[in-house]
Amino acid sequence: MNRTKNIFYFFFALVVISCSSERNTFTNRLYHNTTAKYNAYFYANAKIEELEEGIRLNHREDFSQVLPVFYTVDSAFIEQNEELLTEVKDFASKAIDWHRISKWKDPSYFLIGMADYYNAKFDDASNTFRYLNVNSKNKKIRHQSLIQLMHLFTDLKNFDDATYVIDYLSKESGISRENKFQLYKTLAYYYDSREDVNGKVGSLDMALGFTKDKKEKSRINFILAQLYQREGMDALAYDFYQESLKGNPPYERSFFALLYAQQVAELNKTKDIKRVRSYFDDLYNDSKNKDLKDVILYEKALFELKQNELELAEALLIRAAKEEGSNPIQKGYIYEKLAEISFDVKNDFRAAKFYLDSAMVHFRPTDPPYDFIVARKEILDRYVEHYDIVTKYDSLIQLSGMSREEQEMIAEAFIKKEEERLLNEATEKDKSKSSTGIFDNLLAFTGRGSGESFYFDNAQALQQGSIDFYRNWGNRTLQDNWRRNVQNFQSTATAPNNVQINETDGELTDEETDENPLLSQIPEIETLLAAIPSDPEKINSMKLDLEKAYFEVGKILFFDLKVPDISIEYLESLITKYPNTIKKPEAYYILYLANKESGGNSEIFVQRLNREFPESPFTMAVNNPDGSTGNQAYLESSRNYKEAYELYYNNQYSESRKIIRTTLEAHPLTKNTDKLMLLDIMISGKIDDTNRYKERLENYIQTVENNDLTNMARNMLAALTGENLQTDESDTADLVDELEEETTKEEDAALEETEEEDSPYEVNPNQTHIFVIVLEAEKAKDSKNLLADLESFHSQNFASSRLRTGNMNLSRENVIFIVSPFNNAERGIAYLEKFVNDFQTPSISADDKANSFLISIENFQELNKRKNLDEYRNFYKKAYQ
Structure with a gap:
């Protein structure tokens, strides 16, 4: 008994003595190594592993693209798991504070660096990894830190510093197998x-030799x-696809x-088309x-697109869009491909717009096609807005x-056409039906199979019945005892009590009851007739909108969608239907360009x-197709305008006009043209007669879209006619002065853009920077x-930054003194401020x-x-100051 007590007291004393985090004895080290590893460090490491597993599971593999080397880190996912990162830092900090002499102190620092990295605190993470590289005696941790530092620099596109780390590691010896795997990845x-494919292939090939993990x-x-393959x-x-099947992927x-x-x-490669199609069908049926x-x-x-089977490919894509699928991003590619066919092959830009709308639902901003879709959709949105006005109005x-x-005749013909369309759809549905098995065959013998004799199995008969019901009874809701319900026995032109009219857009909205879906497809004749405008003011407004829409569609088709032939159709319709349109000169100009591009008669528009x-x-x-454009033309026309x-x-009107005309001939279409x-x-x-002056002002007000300039022109016209006189010539001069100030600002911006x-x-703020002092020789x-x-x-001020100094002759006149390196521009700026x-x-x-x-x-x-x-x-002034 006494012996047991003695052993207990001995170990109790050992623990008490070992509690010191400073005494560097064997017993103390043993205690702190054990408790750090299996307590604080263990939990911190487990939390990091939990986060990384979450990143893996949250990642959506996009098999249409080359898979990323590392799983992408979603900032939204990190925000949701902020608590995990807090726990990592808490546990790792305890491992450092409570067990300073343990060998798990540096690994705990590394976990803190990783927590900061995942939290996008890149400066803090970088400092931690640099600290470990300089101060850690654990070679494995040093190498881990350098590899992660290289990863961080690559994230930030800071390739100079990443290259520096690569060079540094290439001279290191004793890199563990695990670290070599991470290094090559x-x-x-x-x-x-x-974008160096050869380097990527070589590195991944090397990485394979340093891991036994079959999943990796x-x-x-x-x-x-x-x-x-690419x-x-x-x-x-x-061969590599076959290898990838190993390891239970x-x-x-x-x-x-x-x-x-x-x-x-x-x-x-095969020419046996039927066999390929059969292969896909077998996959589909598996x-x-x-x-x-x-x-x-x-x-x-x-595959069908490669065989130029456009209609078949499109039908397959539409079927694919209707399948549920397990990966949302795949739907994005399906809709994008449908949009591509509509855009590039069929020139159906309206369909392309709506397919891209659907594609965007399934892509995230980080996905490769996203930016392209946004840019194309912006053009198509504008096109569809004006195209719909043209087709409707x-x-x-x-x-x-x-x-x-x-x-009424046209409305009835339209309704009949809609009925025929629905019946044709029902017929196609019957044709596509396949036998459901032996029970279907047995029912067919008794007249109740999927053939035409059994009414509820015949889609065409059902559709015809719905249409006949609609003709007889109108737009009725489905509810019990409707025949005896007097309050609902009403004409087809009256909306049921349980249907409300949306005051904002005139659409009907259901409340509480279901309606026959057919009714939403076949409009009533009264509804169609009510949509036809009769108010002269409304018709005139629609004509103005239609005139603008014809022009905008033609312009978009030529400049943005690059289809000059279709552009010509719309612009010629504009000129034919609206011969006095204010857009006629610009329409002529676009028709000139479009005909020139498509090989038509462009000279007629000249x-x-x-x-x-x-x-x-x-x-x-x-008249001057080689006239210059761009910033240089704008700057030159600005100088000429001022002159x-x-x-x-100074009343030198002829000389002024000569410069204006010369400038417009040399630079016909710049931002200064309207001025x-x-x-x-003016x-x-x-110098001209009053009628000429008035005519030119009126035409200018109609054609120019710059509000400031048109207001000036209106004021000048008011001063001329005496009607609604608001300003005199001095006020107009003030407006000109204001425009001069705006012009100066625009010139400065253009000059800066040209210089850039x-x-x-x-x-490149993320590159390594140098601080320079310039002195005369x-x-x-x-x-x-x-x-x-x-x-x-x-x-005194940057003891831990390891800054180096030096000097060199830049030229005969100047010597420069250099301080380096600074990890990025931000750190360099902080040094500069302290220096000054x-x-x-x-x-x-x-x-x-x-x-x-x-x-x-x-x-x-x-x-x-x-x-x-x-x-x-x-x-430097523009980029840094």
Whole structure:
């Protein structure tokens, strides 16, 4: 008994003695290593693993694209799991604070760095990984930190620093097998980000040799197979797809591996079309592929497109869209492909717009097709808005000019046509029906099969019955005892009591009861007739909207949708139906361009413009097709406008007009065109007759869309006619001065844009930066203590930053003193502010300090070649200040 007590007291004393986190004894280390590993560190690591597993499960694999090397991190998912990251940091901090002498301190720091990384606190994560690289004695943790640092730099597209880490690691020895695997995977990610396929393939191939994890191998083999398939190396692709089937991969990836392997082996090469179709049909009918039927139909549609079977491919895609499927992103590709067919092949831009609407529902902003869809949809949205006005208003305006009897005949014909369409759909439905089995066959012998003799199995008979009911009884709701219900026994033109009219758009909305879905497809004759406008004011408003819509559709079709032939149809309809349209000069100009592009008679529109609108800028544009455009043309026309205005102000009207006309001929269509035209009209008011001046003002007000300019023109017209006189000529001059200020701002913006376009320097805040002090060569000779003063300044203020200093001759005139490296522009700016405020030395003046600047590595190489400090300083002011 005493012996047991003694052992108990011994171990109790051992624990008490070992509680110190500072004493570096064997017993203390043993205690802290054990408790850190199996308590705080264990839980922190478990939480990180839980988060990473969640990231994997949350990730949606997109098999239409090459799979990403690492699972994508969704910021929304991270926000939902913020508590996990907090727990990681809490547990890891305890492992560090309570067990400082344990060997699990550095791994715990690494987990804190990973928590910051997943939380997008990249600066904090970077500092932690750098700290471990410098201070940790654990080689494995040092390498882990460097690999993760390389991953972080690649995320931020900071390729210079990523390359630096790669070079550093290439000289390291003793990298563990596990770290080599992560290193080569991260290298693959780095090369992928730089669009270097060869580097990516080589890195993934190396990674395979350093892991025994069958799941990892399977996924990497699949990625390699995809890369080889895209490079046209089908034999290698086939082998890697077969390898990817090992390791018990998820069924969906297995399915795609088999499908793509079959493609590279046979499907893309065989001439036996029937066998390929049979292969897809067998896949579709396999019960194991229940959740992948949309994929199979999509792939079969792609195959049919290669055979130029457009209608069959489109039908397959529509079927695919109706299948449930297990991966939402697949639906996005199905709708996108339908949109592509409608857009590129059928020129059905309205259908393309609605298919893209559906596609966007299934894509996230991070998915590859998203940005392209958004850009194309913006154009199609505008097109459909105006196209719908054309198709709707054109018919309604025509109908409004007919007699009531003619309107009724057309309405009845439309309803009959709708009934025929529904019956045809029912017939097609019957044709597509297949036997449901032996019971269906037995019923057929008794007259109750799916043949025409049994009413409720005959879709066409059901449809005909619904139509007959509608003809006899009208738009009735489905409810009990409706025959005896007097209050519901009403004419077809009256809405039932339980249906309300939506006051905002005139649509009927159901309440509480179900209606025959057929009724929503067959309109009543009264409804059709009521939609025909009869109010002259309403008809006139519709005509104005229709005129604008014809022009906008034609313009969009030419400039945005690149279909000149269809554009010509709409613009010619505009001119025919609205011969006095204010858009006629621009319509002529677009018709000139469209005919020129499609090989039509473009010269006729040159003649029309010169004959009907000799002073239009569009006329000047066709007379001088080589006239310059863009920022340079805008800047030159701005300078000429100012010169012309000065001459006008000094009553030199002929000289001013000469500059205006010359400018419009050289640069016919710029942002300054409308201002130049108005100034020319103002000269008309001084030297031309009154009728000419008035005519030009009226035409300008109708055709120009700039509100400020049209207001000026209205004021001038009011001053001329004396009607509604609001301003005098001095007020107009004030408006001109205001426009001058706006012009100056626009010029500055255009000048900046031009300079940026021409600048050899690029903005890249995530690159490594250098801080530069520039001194004249003579002054640099007297600044021998500058480097020593900088070193002293760094030791006092940036002791942990490992900054280096140096100097070099930039040119004969200038010597530069360099401080480096700064991880990014933000850190460089922080240094610059501290330098300007606190750095003291007799070697440089306050102006020298103020003229110091930051520069990225790539831009420094360019500066060193060009030697032009003023050029870089102009760029620096815009990019950094």
